[in-house]
Amino acid sequence: MAFDEYRLANRDNWDDRVPIHYGSDDYGIQKFIDNPEHISDVVQFDLDNDELGDVSGKTLLHLQCHIGTDTLSWARQGAEVTGVDFSEPAIEACRKLSTDSATPGEFVVAEFYDSPHVLENRQFDVVYTGVGAICWLPDINAWAKIVADFLKPGGTFYILEGHPMMWSVSQDDHGEQVVLDWPYFESAGPLAEENEGTYAGEGTLEHTREYNFTHGLGETINALIQAGLVLDVVHEHKSLHWQAFPMLVQADNGLWKMPEGKEDFLPLMHSIKAHKPE
Ligand SMILES: C[S@@+](CC[C@H](N)C(=O)[O-])C[C@H]1O[C@@H](n2cnc3c(N)ncnc32)[C@H](O)[C@@H]1O
Numbered sequence: 001m002a003f004d005e006y007r008l009a010n011r012d013n014w015d016d017r018v019p020i021h022y023g024s025d026d027y028g029i030q031k032f033i034d035n036p037e038h039i040s041d042v043v044q045f046d047l048d049n050d051e052l053g054d055v056s057g058k059t060l061l062h063l064q065c066h067i068g069t070d071t072l073s074w075a076r077q078g079a080e081v082t083g084v085d086f087s088e089p090a091i092e093a094c095r096k097l098s099t100d101s102a103t104p105g106e107f108v109v110a111e112f113y114d115s116p117h118v119l120e121n122r123q124f125d126v127v128y129t130g131v132g133a134i135c136w137l138p139d140i141n142a143w144a145k146i147v148a149d150f151l152k153p154g155g156t157f158y159i160l161e162g163h164p165m166m167w168s169v170s171q172d173d174h175g176e177q178v179v180l181d182w183p184y185f186e187s188a189g190p191l192a193e194e195n196e197g198t199y200a201g202e203g204t205l206e207h208t209r210e211y212n213f214t215h216g217l218g219e220t221i222n223a224l225i226q227a228g229l230v231l232d233v234v235h236e237h238k239s240l241h242w243q244a245f246p247m248l249v250q251a252d253n254g255l256w257k258m259p260e261g262k263e264d265f266l267p268l269m270h271s272i273k274a275h276k277p278e
Pocket residue numbers: 007010014042064065066067068069070084085086087090110111112113130131132133136137
């Protein structure tokens with residue numbers, strides 16, 4: 001599939017982020033290598049919520065797997081994992097981490113919308129994605145169709161993702177006022193941003209331009225329903241893994257929350273579990 005200018009720019013941008021993230025404390029690569037029981041904060045959050053259920057012995061496809069810390073965490077929970085991402089350096093990093101941490105996994109380079117072709121329409125027991133994944137994809141209906149096609153009949157889809165309401169909040173400091181700077185609903189074109197740094201680690205990106213796409217929660221849910229999946233859980237969370245805007249405060253467990261007294265004002269992440277009928 002031909003990349004449009006947005007995905008070409010995004011791929012260059014993500015390629016640049018890989019070495020910075022791999023060396024950062026936030027992704028905890030050395031902890032992953034040193035301790036065979038270490039799992040990523042994101043997968044720990046999923047386990048604490050106990051929504052996805054036991055993955056051991058199941059085939060699990062991780063869409064937009066980045067440098068593999070979440071993918072290999074599911075492998076450490078007993079899943080037979082396959083990770084897919086459009087960044088070649090990211091997939092190389094996944095393979096290195098898999099070897100260095102002695103945690104088996106299959107990793108494949110593919111642009112999201114091209115992944116059914118690259119994976120030759122394989123099907124999996126579990127399809128997993130999230131935490132900064134769908135904001136890079138322009139078409140949520142086509143996304144949901146691909147997710148559904150990758151599932152075996154009876155298989156489970158699970159996503160933990162930044163809440164679209166959270167993405168729409170201004171990243172400037174407005175004290176404890178919630179100010180909206182970005183659209184909530186899926187809009188016609190992407191949102192362009194220039195950033196020299198990234199959210200984890202120190203370092204400067206050569207390719208600073210990125211294009212994001214918004215998707216409202218209802219749009220995502222309806223896309224999954226239209227694709228034939230049956231919803232099991234829709235959960236809006238009051239914490240997330242990074243300081244998305246200045247007002248958020250860090251809790252004892254390391255997660256970021258709205259300030260005291262405003263915990264119930266705004267959802268910060270959401271999770272959706274769905275299954276494909278037999
Ligand atoms: C924030 S990561 C999400 C994974 C996980 N939450 C993590 O932090 O490890 C976003 C990933 O999406 C990938 N990505 C962005 N656009 C993509 C596309 N069109 N096709 C495939 N992968 C894409 C990037 O390369 C990046 O690895």
